[in-house]
Amino acid sequence: MQQIVSLLGMSWITAVLLLAARIAAVLLLTPVLYAVNVPVLVRVLLVVALSCALALPFAARTSVLLQDTGSLFGALLREAAIGATLGLGVLLAFAGFSLAGRLVDVQVGFGLAQVFDPLTRARIPIVSALFGLLAVLFFFLVDGHHALLRGIAFSVERFPVGGDWVLGGAAEPMVRQGAGLFTLGFALASPVVLGLLLLDFVLAVVSRNLPQMNIFMVGLPLKITLGLLALSVWAAGFGAPARRLYQAIYQAWSAWFAQGLR
16 A cells, blocks of 8 residues: 555655646746846746646546656656647747837837846847837736646646657648747837838938938938837827737647647
């Protein structure tokens, strides 16, 4: 009896360890936690707590007992790959916001003015940093954190802990999401970019007719003023393309999980 209890206990501990590898990979590729200065110990405890919570409802379906270190290491790599694939979907959505911010920065002229971005821990232009913080804000407004937890739970249901899975099944949904990244990223910044493009045409006509005017000294303040004005006006319609970016995460996950059922 004690041996059976010990065996079940070791199986559950192994399942928690493998789940921790999957969840840790997801959180490492999810820029949400980087927006807040969360201590490393708190992140580790969060991963362990989520692993224990997910291991309980799936305990009856999960029986993981690896006999040697090599099989355990291989299982950890598979779980980390599953978590990295899940996190890649979230990372691609945040990359859409980054792309939109870079487009606005180039058009406005803020490409040289850089600030520290807490999401990427690097120096990026001002509008790109603003779009990154807006991405985190919209992520919580659309209940992305709840959907992220549900996605991890569904991944455990579709791909049991310690089991095999095919990487090729996730390639097509992620490639489709990456292909739509440029369209959705441009949709976030299209009104601002188009407005500044029209201003460039106007400045080109003025420079052609008034060659004595220093168009650089006149155009730079005009582009900054018009860019910030257009950005403030476009803020009212910012939610629709942002929601589509986050919906692309769940569409890619759903397609991947559907292939996991075959």
